[in-house]
Amino acid sequence: MKYKYDAVIIGGGASGLMCAVAAKQKNPQLTIAIIEKNDRVGKKLLSTGNGRCNLTNASVARERYVGSFQAKLEAVLSRYDTQHILKCFEALGLQAAQDSEGRYYPLCCQASAVLDVLRFACDRLGVDVFCGETIKSIKKQNEGFCVTSHENTFTARKLIIACGSKAAPKLGGSASAADYLKNLGHTVVPFSPALCPVKVDSGVLKALKGIRTAAAVTLTRGGKAIHSERGEVQFTENALSGICVFNLSLYTRPGDSITIDLCNDISDKELYSLLQQHQKLFAALPCDNLLTGIFHKRLAQAVMKSAGVQGFSRPCSDLTEDELRIIAHTAKHFTFTVKENSGFEQAQCAKGGVKGDEIDERTMQSKKCRILYVCGEAIDICGECGGYNLHFAFATGCIAGESL
């Protein structure tokens, strides 16, 4: 079949759906189509926020993001701030509330509600949605674009690339945005996984599999601290995980160190005196009991091992002052060497995408081609966990839609 539209949006995810809605709200006579490769739109949205969808955050700010579009973020975030996004959703019928850390979720706590209000709005406003489409080619013509899929041909005056990044391929992640944008003359930073577990080198890791603990984590490079976070660290067979580690993964490079402070609420000195008390209490017990009541048993043993304590069958009373100091220091500086970030399958986002300076932040128009627009994760920018990435997808979707 052959179709003709004012604008065709490639990708029916967070940014593409919002773009279509914003375009029709501003300009109802525009004809708009969304072309989606999955058999339904918004599959990734349904998995966000553990099925609850953390759609924005009370402290959305430029510093929460990394990537070449960061320099232009202020212009986007000052116009499309938290309240603006919340109002957009309220107008579509979605109420949201923030948790104690400023993260906004739908009141009903269901990600499906976010998708539903976007889908309902598309229906109501007359957006045509084509699912299960495999795009064969995108060609620029004199007056617009021609998008050919296996079954259909779409011509459009304007084209919006909203097909995200390679993160989470099972939910629709693909490299298509990079391919399309490169073919249309853009510079694209290769996608790399982010907001994911970080694979690390360590003999003790295997023994820690499944343990979760509250901690402070610091990424260091050449002895210099790059980024710190607090939260729950999860140990897997070959990686460190948990939201605080996901946030570090935005900055990691192979060879960096991740130092975990396993007792971040007390100082080295306080921990040392706690260990002295434990030594007295457990004097006659084998020394691998020293950290009983402080850490998970397997974590305690790993700390003792990393501290170089020899002979776990020695009684606690046998431990020297120096050994106690080293154990306390090791628990406050439990260090792993970064191998690499886990793959796209486990990543919530990807770094990379079209170079920031090739996009006009006032309209999300390509600077190479004024009838081409880009929004969402296809742009080289990635935010921390906490609703920042969906905020960016919705904000840039709105801007692109309103600018068509």
Ligand SMILES: Cc1cc2nc3c(=O)[nH]c(=O)nc-3n(C[C@H](O)[C@H](O)[C@H](O)COP(=O)(O)OP(=O)(O)OC[C@H]3O[C@@H](n4cnc5c(N)ncnc54)[C@H](O)[C@@H]3O)c2cc1C
């Ligand atoms: C498990 C998980 C949990 C997350 N939780 C949160 C959260 O709580 N808060 C938050 O802010 N962010 C979260 N994110 C990140 C957030 O989902 C993304 O940043 C956001 O969805 C990006 O929006 P987008 O429109 O750019 O891309 P997407 O939402 O990925 O949409 C892109 C769409 O394009 C389609 N597509 C891809 N290639 C093609 C093609 N060639 N042709 C046609 N269609 C194509 C895809 O199928 C998809 O539907 C999470 C991500 C994951 C994976």
